[in-house]
Amino acid sequence: MDFDFTQEEQAFRAEVRDFLAENLPPPAERGRGFMSEWLQKVRDKRWVGFSWPEEYGGGAGSLTEQAILKEEMALARAPALGTSFMGLAWVGPGIIQYGTDEQKQRFIPDILDSKVNWCTGYSEPNHGSDLAAIQTKAERVGDHYVVNGQKIWTTGAPWADWIILLTRTEFEVERKHDGITCLLVPMDTPGIEVRPIENMAGDSNFAEVFFTDVQVPVENRLGEEGKGWAVTISALANERSSIGEVTQMFAKLESLKNLVRTTTRQGRPASDDPSVRRRIGEFEAKIAAMKYNGLRYLTKQLRGEPLSSETSVNKLHRASLEIEMDDFAVELTGLAGVQLPGGDEAVDGGRWARSSLGWPGVVIGGGTPNIQRNIIAERILGLPKD
Amino acid sequence: MDFGFSEEQNLLREQVSRFMTDACPLSVVRAQNGGFPDELWRQAADLGWLALIVPEAHGGLGLKWIDLAVVLEESGRGLSPLPILSQALAATAIGRCSGDDVKSEWLPQIATGDVVFGVGLYDDPTWIDPKGVGLEGGETLTGAKPFVSDATRATHLLLATRNRERLGLAIVDAGDVTLKAQPGIDRTKPFASVSLDRVKPLAAFAMSTADLAYLTDCGAVAVTLEAIGAAEATMALTTEYAKTRIQFDNPIGKYQGVKHRLADMFIDIESFKSLAYYAAWAVDDAPEELPRAASLAKAYAADAFARIGIDGVGLHGAIGFTAEYDAQLYLKRSKWVRSAFGDADYHYQRAAALGGL
Ligand SMILES: Cc1cc2nc3c(=O)[nH]c(=O)nc-3n(C[C@H](O)[C@H](O)[C@H](O)COP(=O)(O)OP(=O)(O)OC[C@H]3O[C@@H](n4cnc5c(N)ncnc54)[C@H](O)[C@@H]3O)c2cc1C
Numbered sequence: 001m002d003f004d005f006t007q008e009e010q011a012f013r014a015e016v017r018d019f020l021a022e023n024l025p026p027p028a029e030r031g032r033g034f035m036s037e038w039l040q041k042v043r044d045k046r047w048v049g050f051s052w053p054e055e056y057g058g059g060a061g062s063l064t065e066q067a068i069l070k071e072e073m074a075l076a077r078a079p080a081l082g083t084s085f086m087g088l089a090w091v092g093p094g095i096i097q098y099g100t101d102e103q104k105q106r107f108i109p110d111i112l113d114s115k116v117n118w119c120t121g122y123s124e125p126n127h128g129s130d131l132a133a134i135q136t137k138a139e140r141v142g143d144h145y146v147v148n149g150q151k152i153w154t155t156g157a158p159w160a161d162w163i164i165l166l167t168r169t170e171f172e173v174e175r176k177h178d179g180i181t182c183l184l185v186p187m188d189t190p191g192i193e194v195r196p197i198e199n200m201a202g203d204s205n206f207a208e209v210f211f212t213d214v215q216v217p218v219e220n221r222l223g224e225e226g227k228g229w230a231v232t233i234s235a236l237a238n239e240r241s242s243i244g245e246v247t248q249m250f251a252k253l254e255s256l257k258n259l260v261r262t263t264t265r266q267g268r269p270a271s272d273d274p275s276v277r278r279r280i281g282e283f284e285a286k287i288a289a290m291k292y293n294g295l296r297y298l299t300k301q302l303r304g305e306p307l308s309s310e311t312s313v314n315k316l317h318r319a320s321l322e323i324e325m326d327d328f329a330v331e332l333t334g335l336a337g338v339q340l341p342g343g344d345e346a347v348d349g350g351r352w353a354r355s356s357l358g359w360p361g362v363v364i365g366g367g368t369p370n371i372q373r374n375i376i377a378e379r380i381l382g383l384p385k386d
Numbered sequence: 387m388d389f390g391f392s393e394e395q396n397l398l399r400e401q402v403s404r405f406m407t408d409a410c411p412l413s414v415v416r417a418q419n420g421g422f423p424d425e426l427w428r429q430a431a432d433l434g435w436l437a438l439i440v441p442e443a444h445g446g447l448g449l450k451w452i453d454l455a456v457v458l459e460e461s462g463r464g465l466s467p468l469p470i471l472s473q474a475l476a477a478t479a480i481g482r483c484s485g486d487d488v489k490s491e492w493l494p495q496i497a498t499g500d501v502v503f504g505v506g507l508y509d510d511p512t513w514i515d516p517k518g519v520g521l522e523g524g525e526t527l528t529g530a531k532p533f534v535s536d537a538t539r540a541t542h543l544l545l546a547t548r549n550r551e552r553l554g555l556a557i558v559d560a561g562d563v564t565l566k567a568q569p570g571i572d573r574t575k576p577f578a579s580v581s582l583d584r585v586k587p588l589a590a591f592a593m594s595t596a597d598l599a600y601l602t603d604c605g606a607v608a609v610t611l612e613a614i615g616a617a618e619a620t621m622a623l624t625t626e627y628a629k630t631r632i633q634f635d636n637p638i639g640k641y642q643g644v645k646h647r648l649a650d651m652f653i654d655i656e657s658f659k660s661l662a663y664y665a666a667w668a669v670d671d672a673p674e675e676l677p678r679a680a681s682l683a684k685a686y687a688a689d690a691f692a693r694i695g696i697d698g699v700g701l702h703g704a705i706g707f708t709a710e711y712d713a714q715l716y717l718k719r720s721k722w723v724r725s726a727f728g729d730a731d732y733h734y735q736r737a738a739a740l741g742g743l
Contacts, residue, residue: 128703130633153704199707200699200714266515266732275731323696327721331692334511334725335533335577340569344579345511345532353571356721360707363700370643386641 003295005064012065016072019045024078038079039114048081049088049112052096056108063301067294074247086118086156087111091164094182098223098231107162107184119160119187121151121209122232128153129371131166132177132229136211138167145169145183145221147191147214155365157207158196160187166232169225182228184220191215201357245318246291252325253283259329259348270332279328286321290314309379312372319363319372326356389663391456399456401433406464412712415465420567420576421539422467430468431499440477444493451478451604451669455611455662462612463619465574465715469502469536471608476503476544479601483555484591492557492589504540504560506531506580507601514602514728516553516595523547523554526584537578538567545580546593553598556587572722574715603680604669606727610662610680610687613723614655617691620698620716621651627702638701647697654690661686678740685733688724695720 005013023041025034042048045059051066052058061069073081082088092111095103110116127133136149147167157163163185170179187194191214196204223231257280263270270276293314300307329352330337341350363369377383391399410426430436435457440446454474461470477496480489495501509532510518521529524547531545540560547554562585565578593601625648628639638644661683668675695717699706706713724730 123704126632128633130635133634198709200709200717202709206704264510265512267517273731275735327692330571330721331724331729331731334513334729336511338571338721338725339577340571343568343570344566345568350569357571357718359696360699360704364704364707368700368703370641373643 005068009064009068013068013072016069020072020076020078024076035079039082042081043112048114049092049108050081052092052108052112056096056104057112058096063298067298070244071247074244074251077251082112083114084111084117086120086164087116090120091118091162094164094222094231094234095184097234098182100219102219103184103222116162117156117160119154119156119163121154121157121163121165121185123153124150125152129368131232132180134166134168134180136165136167137171138169138181138183138216140169140218140225143218145181145216145218147183147185147211147216149211151209151211153197153206153365154194154209155206155361157187157194157209158204162186163209164222166228177229179226180228180232181225182222182231183216184222185214185216189214189216199360201354246287246294249287249290249318249321249325253280253287255348256280256283256325256329259332259352263332265332276332283321283325283328286317290317309375312375315366316369316372319359319369322359322362326352326359330356395453395456398453399460402435402457402460403463405429405433406460406466410464410466410468412464412715415467415574415715418467419573420578422469427468427499427502430470431497435470436473436499437497439474439481440493440497441481444481444489444497446477446493446497450667450671451607452663452666452671454608455666458608458611459615461615462719463615465616465619465719467574469504469540471605471612472505472536472540473499473503474608475505475601475605478604479505479544479555479593479597480557482600483593483597484589488557488589488591502536502539502541504534504537504543504578505545506534506537506543507546507598507605509533511725512729512732513726514732516598519546519548519553519598521545521547521582523549523552523556523590526586527556527558527582528584529582531580531582534565534578534580536576537565537580538576542588543580546598547590553593553595555591555593557589558582558585558587562586570722572718574719575722575726599677600673602727603665603676606680606684606733607662607665607669607676609723609726610658610683611666613687613691613720614659614662616716616719616723617651617655617658617687617694620694620713621648621655623713623716624648624651624698624701631703644701647701651694651697654686654694658683658687658690678737681728681733681737681740684728685730685737688730688733691720692724 047059047069049057050059050061050069054060088111092108095107122131124134124136127135136147136151138145138147165183165185167181167183168179169181173179191212193210195208197206197208198204260270260276260280265273297307297310329347333347336345336347338353339346339350340353343350346353378385409429434447437446438449438454438457439451442448457470461468473496477493480492496503508518509520511533521527521531527547534543537543543558543560543563545556545558547556564581568577568579570577628644628648629637631638665676665679665683668679698713699717702713705711
């Protein structure tokens, strides 16, 4: 066991730090052109799509280098490396793994250059956790598929240019995972209607998406017909590694500690309160566990050992921390804590109150905690399904 | 021993429940922004709910907090925007702390609903520190009260003041102060900051530290009673959904991950309900027991309802996250309940202290 990095890895970390020192001014000093310049600079470094093969414009970074890059970026609270979030997170990797050469040429550069926004059309009104049972129908007619059906909870649909869409091409199948086909569809195709849905925090980021006789050319199919489930699985597996998240959560813990230091309860600093201190310790233990879990899983991958579903452990920690840290801050600060941005007494500008209404994105969005527990119980422990 | 409600109390419960379903459903609740329809306030007054705990000598019904408990519980079930809690707290405070002249002037108007009270006790956001009362008392009042409940639609405000170590209460005309509504997570529990510039109180009287503690306990009990209804509504909504939502070919309620969480909700609600009923009884019939009873009830309810609020949304999946769906309204209430009149941390520590530690 050795927690030190090799010389090359340390050199890479130094390179990232130097770059950040030179190119990342403090938030207050960032002018109007900053974001587009930033995107261009990190693109030139080939840090966008850092894990992707060089021939498609990626950086061919090793797994460890990827982890270092993510960690340093998060430590510096740097903006994202690209704005095509889902494109970078899983659509791009899916296309690299399953796409034709022509598809790679066509889609990858635009994702890397933040030119095209993708959204993910998996969930349906009747099929969320049970994703493999989706019913949106795609019927082959000549050199097109004709799509009819409905998706829901599609994050980013109101402004996305493209959707990665899970459809069913076969209904008479033995296993529901068969007969699923993945299509890449421009959102301005006739027959697509988007209806935004407002969430409890007052945002309308996700939407219902309706498909009525939508024509999709066969060349927009990703992977083989009827084998779309494999594409989906790989996309889900490509959900970003947790290392950058861990760094962000450590940063959030620091903000929480600052809050504790400056809050008074019953005339005494909250930081003197044993129950407060205990909670802070618990948060740190969970985040640190996520960090070292992540490093252990990374090591497994580096050694070429198969990863099972261990990553669900970190997803569950992340879900509970996502709820508990905000709620802790809100509870600690009482009636000031429940004030939203704009309130005279709002704590830290109301950020805790506001983000305490945002957890479902993390907790439900990527598969619910119950489903993560089922995955651990069934796939790792071998327990029977219910 | 008879730890059950009387026939009158059960009829009262039915009456409030019918009112909430027919006149004040969640569609009406959602349409409010820090206020309430006058018509509903009138009806509540006509039905006698504002007069319940006001003594008969002052135009009230002379009943007790355990009768009011039924009203608060059913109001909470439907997240009623009517400030019945603040009105009751004002009645209790005036009845306990003021002299006969103040009582004769104000209690009858409280009972008829002709005045609507907003209440501002603590200026400390955690609502537990008597030292956190900052507004200086006197002939005229100048200063600020950052957290005044139900102030935006009130005709009058009951504000705690201090002169060195001596606490007091002042009744001021809401028209004499500058009010600023504050954006809170739970819109059904509106708060405002109030600033006063040489405002002459319409009445002012002393309040002891023990009085303040008693009023805080009444508030904590009231919040907990409302939380019973709200938590039960969350459980009912989620249970119904679990019976009808199909995933993997079964209703999700068939899976233990869902089923056991709902059973846990039931266990918790049953339990803080019993604690809260006992505390509500203690308000009038065993005030010496009130501090401990109120702390145990409020602490248990605050933590349990917070969990229930989250699971109410979470067990629905994504639909629970939508603005249109009602589960989120209860989640938001649970966040307010946590902080109102002392959080669980404070109340558990207080219970331990009262228990001899
Ligand atoms: C903010 C947000 C963003 C999202 N973005 C997207 C997106 O961009 N694209 C997309 O396709 N989808 C998206 N989703 C949808 C998300 O993937 C689904 O919400 C999720 O898979 C759960 O499905 P559901 O909402 O239908 O809940 P359901 O599957 O109906 O689940 C309801 C409840 O039942 C429980 N449950 C279900 N089955 C079991 C079981 N076998 N055992 C125990 N418990 C069970 C669940 O844990 C949950 O608590 C998003 C969701 C959210 C909240």
